[in-house]
Amino acid sequence: MVESFVRLMPKQGFQEWPSLMGDMAELCRETEYRLVKDGYRKATTLHIEDRNYKELMERINKDGLIYTPILKAAYSEGFIHEHKEAKEGEPFYWYGCVTKTYKEGQEFKKADGSAEQKKPNHIKLGKLLGYPECCIDYFNKKFPQNWDPIWIEKSGRVCGYPECNRLLRYFGVHITWHFSCSPVCEKTKEEGKKWFSVMKEMDKELAEKIYNLLSKSMTWDSYHGVVQIETPYFVGLSRTFPYLEKKRVINWEVKKK
Ligand SMILES: [Zn+2]
Numbered sequence: 001m002v003e004s005f006v007r008l009m010p011k012q013g014f015q016e017w018p019s020l021m022g023d024m025a026e027l028c029r030e031t032e033y034r035l036v037k038d039g040y041r042k043a044t045t046l047h048i049e050d051r052n053y054k055e056l057m058e059r060i061n062k063d064g065l066i067y068t069p070i071l072k073a074a075y076s077e078g079f080i081h082e083h084k085e086a087k088e089g090e091p092f093y094w095y096g097c098v099t100k101t102y103k104e105g106q107e108f109k110k111a112d113g114s115a116e117q118k119k120p121n122h123i124k125l126g127k128l129l130g131y132p133e134c135c136i137d138y139f140n141k142k143f144p145q146n147w148d149p150i151w152i153e154k155s156g157r158v159c160g161y162p163e164c165n166r167l168l169r170y171f172g173v174h175i176t177w178h179f180s181c182s183p184v185c186e187k188t189k190e191e192g193k194k195w196f197s198v199m200k201e202m203d204k205e206l207a208e209k210i211y212n213l214l215s216k217s218m219t220w221d222s223y224h225g226v227v228q229i230e231t232p233y234f235v236g237l238s239r240t241f242p243y244l245e246k247k248r249v250i251n252w253e254v255k256k257k
Helices: 017-037 050-062 102-112 122-128 133-142 186-202 204-215
Strands: 006-010 043-048 066-074 092-099 156-160 218-223 226-230 234-239 248-254
Touching: 006 017, 017 043, 017 092, 017 186, 017 204, 017 234, 043 050, 043 066, 043 102, 050 066, 066 102, 092 102, 102 122, 122 133, 133 186, 186 204
Parallel strands: 156 248
Antiparallel strands: 006 234, 043 092, 066 092, 218 226, 218 248, 226 234
């Protein structure tokens, strides 16, 4: 099995991209939090480490929100599809959720299931996270077949909305957080408008850079548990669901209006 990892290699002349992608991912995480704070959605997940515990908890308290710790999780690099409990003495971070109320926090913890080593209730989680119903349904059906379900029935040329583009999810860069059920999911596009307006309020220039990046043609090439994503600025690598028989390639293009 391929261990989880992420790598970003800038193309010549685009050396600033790895650090720029870090800033973009930070803005995306911040947007998730802000959407709960502003009441657009009930819950978001949040990882809290020892080094940022004080700062984050003080902020959550100040914002009048609730943090529900779910699992003491072991570290792994990059994108993961499940949280593993840290063993005694192993370094750990808290995996948990942020909500407006205690009740919603408890509902999320129960639906997540990882505290009790139960299977997650994806439908309930999706609703608490405020995802569109069509996409919750898609994820619930496809996740058991492929834990990285990016339009699993599609390959070759795929045209869609930038709001639905999840090909850079491994690096934390996207507008909307969920797996869209289709590259042209209208509900995701709608949700993305809300996201984008919140992003722009915080950092207009960076938000526009994210939108432009997701609108660029890119190739997502997946084989043997490693995915390579090539954009005009960099080549990124990450772990993904392993295709062993043959590779699957998506050539992403933004849908012309
Ligand atoms: Zn959808």
